[in-house]
Amino acid sequence: MNADRKSTVDGPGELIPATIPELGRLLAANAKGERRPVLPVGGRTALGFGFPADPSSLEVSTSRLDRVVDYPARDMTVTVEAGCRVESIQASLSPEGQRLPVDVPLAHRATIGGAIASDAGGPRRFGCGTLRDYVIGIRCVTVDGQPFKAGGRVVKNVAGYDLCKLMVGSGGSLALVTEVTLKLKPLPSSSAMGWASFDRGETVSDLLVDLATSRARPVAIELLGPKAGRQLAVESRQELPTGPLLLGVAVEGNAVEVEWQVEVIDRELRAGGASDVTWIRDADTAKMWSVLTDYQLGGEAPVTIRACTRPSRTVEFVVAAIDAGVAVQAHAGNGVIHCHLPDETVDVESAAAVIGPLRDLAVAGGGQVVVERCESGWHNKLLMWGAPRVDWPLMNSVRQEFDPDGLLSPGRGIDGAMQQLAADGMVVE
Amino acid sequence: MASTQSTPDGSVPVAAELIDRFCRILGDDGVLTAADELVVYECDGYVVEKKAPDVVLFPTTTEQVVEIVRTCNEFDVPFVPRGAGTSLAGGCLPVGGGVMIALTRMTRILEVNLQDRYAVVEPGLVNLHLTRHLAGTGFHYAPDPSSQGACTIGGNVATNSGGPHTLKYGVTVNHVLGLEVVMPDGRVVELGGPAEGLAGYDLVGLFVGSEGTFGVCTRVTVRLTRDPDAYRTLLGVFETVGDATQAISQIIAAGIVPAALEMMDQGIIEAVEAAYGFGFPLDAAAVVLIEVDGLEVAVDDEAEQIIRLCEEQGAREVRRAETEQQRALLWKCRKQAFGAIGRLSPSYCTQDGVVPRTKLPEILEFIIDAGERHGIRIVNVFHAGDGNIHPILLFDERDEDQIARVFRASDEILGKCIDLGGSVTGEHGIGVEKLQFMERLFTKDDLAVMASVRMAFNPRGSCSPGKMLPTAGACGMEHIERSRPGKQAAS
Numbered sequence: 001m002n003a004d005r006k007s008t009v010d011g012p013g014e015l016i017p018a019t020i021p022e023l024g025r026l027l028a029a030n031a032k033g034e035r036r037p038v039l040p041v042g043g044r045t046a047l048g049f050g051f052p053a054d055p056s057s058l059e060v061s062t063s064r065l066d067r068v069v070d071y072p073a074r075d076m077t078v079t080v081e082a083g084c085r086v087e088s089i090q091a092s093l094s095p096e097g098q099r100l101p102v103d104v105p106l107a108h109r110a111t112i113g114g115a116i117a118s119d120a121g122g123p124r125r126f127g128c129g130t131l132r133d134y135v136i137g138i139r140c141v142t143v144d145g146q147p148f149k150a151g152g153r154v155v156k157n158v159a160g161y162d163l164c165k166l167m168v169g170s171g172g173s174l175a176l177v178t179e180v181t182l183k184l185k186p187l188p189s190s191s192a193m194g195w196a197s198f199d200r201g202e203t204v205s206d207l208l209v210d211l212a213t214s215r216a217r218p219v220a221i222e223l224l225g226p227k228a229g230r231q232l233a234v235e236s237r238q239e240l241p242t243g244p245l246l247l248g249v250a251v252e253g254n255a256v257e258v259e260w261q262v263e264v265i266d267r268e269l270r271a272g273g274a275s276d277v278t279w280i281r282d283a284d285t286a287k288m289w290s291v292l293t294d295y296q297l298g299g300e301a302p303v304t305i306r307a308c309t310r311p312s313r314t315v316e317f318v319v320a321a322i323d324a325g326v327a328v329q330a331h332a333g334n335g336v337i338h339c340h341l342p343d344e345t346v347d348v349e350s351a352a353a354v355i356g357p358l359r360d361l362a363v364a365g366g367g368q369v370v371v372e373r374c375e376s377g378w379h380n381k382l383l384m385w386g387a388p389r390v391d392w393p394l395m396n397s398v399r400q401e402f403d404p405d406g407l408l409s410p411g412r413g414i415d416g417a418m419q420q421l422a423a424d425g426m427v428v429e
Numbered sequence: 430m431a432s433t434q435s436t437p438d439g440s441v442p443v444a445a446e447l448i449d450r451f452c453r454i455l456g457d458d459g460v461l462t463a464a465d466e467l468v469v470y471e472c473d474g475y476v477v478e479k480k481a482p483d484v485v486l487f488p489t490t491t492e493q494v495v496e497i498v499r500t501c502n503e504f505d506v507p508f509v510p511r512g513a514g515t516s517l518a519g520g521c522l523p524v525g526g527g528v529m530i531a532l533t534r535m536t537r538i539l540e541v542n543l544q545d546r547y548a549v550v551e552p553g554l555v556n557l558h559l560t561r562h563l564a565g566t567g568f569h570y571a572p573d574p575s576s577q578g579a580c581t582i583g584g585n586v587a588t589n590s591g592g593p594h595t596l597k598y599g600v601t602v603n604h605v606l607g608l609e610v611v612m613p614d615g616r617v618v619e620l621g622g623p624a625e626g627l628a629g630y631d632l633v634g635l636f637v638g639s640e641g642t643f644g645v646c647t648r649v650t651v652r653l654t655r656d657p658d659a660y661r662t663l664l665g666v667f668e669t670v671g672d673a674t675q676a677i678s679q680i681i682a683a684g685i686v687p688a689a690l691e692m693m694d695q696g697i698i699e700a701v702e703a704a705y706g707f708g709f710p711l712d713a714a715a716v717v718l719i720e721v722d723g724l725e726v727a728v729d730d731e732a733e734q735i736i737r738l739c740e741e742q743g744a745r746e747v748r749r750a751e752t753e754q755q756r757a758l759l760w761k762c763r764k765q766a767f768g769a770i771g772r773l774s775p776s777y778c779t780q781d782g783v784v785p786r787t788k789l790p791e792i793l794e795f796i797i798d799a800g801e802r803h804g805i806r807i808v809n810v811f812h813a814g815d816g817n818i819h820p821i822l823l824f825d826e827r828d829e830d831q832i833a834r835v836f837r838a839s840d841e842i843l844g845k846c847i848d849l850g851g852s853v854t855g856e857h858g859i860g861v862e863k864l865q866f867m868e869r870l871f872t873k874d875d876l877a878v879m880a881s882v883r884m885a886f887n888p889r890g891s892c893s894p895g896k897m898l899p900t901a902g903a904c905g906m907e908h909i910e911r912s913r914p915g916k917q918a919a920s
Contacts, residue, residue, distance in 0.1 A: 074682040075785040097684045148878040154783040156815040156855040158589045158638050159870050161879045165634025186684035260726045308626040310545045336626045367624035385628050390619050395630045397885040414629050
């Protein structure tokens, strides 16, 4: 073990501890000494999300904490250190016919700790759920260097408060995740994804209502606008139908299950108005899943926002986004929508003009719009988390219990949202 | 502040003025103070420890709950929420007395939205009533604790209840989307909601399973689940407990996730057969109830695969439920198994431990051994697929020595669960019963972090004091005697 190995300092202020105890010691030393703000870093795939980090932050990387601690395959659980890359975890599970059925963007780089902090997910959240459904045990270190754990290594456990849930999506603002135990699922042997294009939102809405009670059980229902459809076709090197609205329905299972469901869905899509259905099968779906998942991040778009609303309000939102020139990808079964604003969004005012009406739609559906990425300098002029929700002060109290002095990821997450509320008048929206 | 003097047992009596205030909020009919009626509320399914509340209140609206909580705070009196009281670890025991807020009159189903797959219900709604309400829609509410005919959705939220079908579908927390909570200071907070993926901390996930220590839940938005396209229900009959647990282990290892995988040993089969007459083989050491669900085109193959695995592990036979009636009776036998135990013994104590699934053979052997060493008969009916054991310790509560041996055997079994990498509770909760195990499962630092999280919700400790954590708010605990394990209801 590397317990005594010195950490390296990579560039200005990045610490890369080799062991979890060393991570604890470094944080404790900082808390007692310099007291610099701390920014947890995993695979750097989601660091640019939301509010910007304090530039004076000490970056603490988990990238060397990458051991598989225990993989009792017959228990269908795995315990890994937080710096394990998601793709390499999947690679060690697949020989046993198992997987973590959660789509994580840039899975070859993203760490499981970072995925948990950012609550990473993708198209298959419809059929498989999200990370909160799979994290059954967690070990963390507070910003003072104090280790703690919650949950355990068994799939059913109600001893103590469920801090696993609290850490999923906490954005590195409560504690640094160091080790997690995940519940696993069998790896399906077969998969297929059918794509069809539609001219009118109403047609898609009706079809989604029917799909909700289909005898088939899709694992993903994706709805893309024309820009997103074109870009995804290029990325995946697949011939996808072209049209104003592109609907993708995916199934997984054994060969018999998949074949039967393909027939059912093909029939339902055609009955719902599709003139043609393009099916992508087995090996080709793997590429498609990662393209769909990575597309959420937005690449070069000037602004990327994520909306959530009730599933039945998705089509309305997507149509409005398309009309505003936005490249839009919706996990239509869940009401989770990723929007990349057009290149013409040259200033914060034009960004706000696009976001405002979309936000109203999301809020009317019980949801929210969050700005995931924007040009630097726009963060304090856009309402990053939108209108305040009634549970924000409580979230802030929870954060203060973990980190009373605000050393961990200050200004990010709920802290940023609360500060933005207090700094009235800054926002152009 | 209407200060009051402590009674000899350390709890704080509730002032007459306070009762008047409650009557004004709720009307006389919503306030229970007669000693002989309060006895009903002195414990839940964990009857070992008892303490009657000073008053039980029956609000019908969130606003009334707010008024109650504010009034309690004004008079500095602790309060504890309660559902149907079917919990099994003393989770709704009014430690230190005070006010009990019974939510059993808040039973409305406020909204059912099938397209968005959610329902909004009040906390006092009985679990099974929601399922019945949804019958015929093609959707159901997945968590199905064995007590589902009595337990409430709000109580399920408090304990993060499980049930036989959690193997495939997950426990309560996987099916709760949003909560309305009256905080311990009287604020009303909405956590989450029907739209998923809201930014910020998952306070819904944190609240579920907090055993009433974070506030009073007054409204729950639950996820609705599609009914399976098809299912097959099997009964594997085994000559030894070891064969049965090995078969369970093989099924999971083969990558099959059945909807349910439940084991009953000979002792419980005998009682269940006497009660319900299903036709169980009385000479079998164990039976395993296995349900697979999924697409009609796939379930037969999966069932065949399971039958083969069972036979390879020496199953005497594997029966199929051929009709819906047979399936229903089989499930009735499983879910109401606890009701049949009275035939075996005057009293019983149900334990709730978890081990990694591959350790089931080991823990079962240990249980048999512990029973023999302490001279206590133990029967088993449990959620085998999850590794969630429920040894039932049989005894006569008139015999003090037997009671002491029941405690020793229980503690050893739970200790063994910890040693095997498991937990002391899979679905019943810590409550007051298992407080002493928290320090074996968690370090002081772990518990300190949990206590600090509670501070964010319940800084004065006025809501459900003395629960979950051994470190904080234990006032009054010393006056509750752990003297006699008694009859406990089903999980």
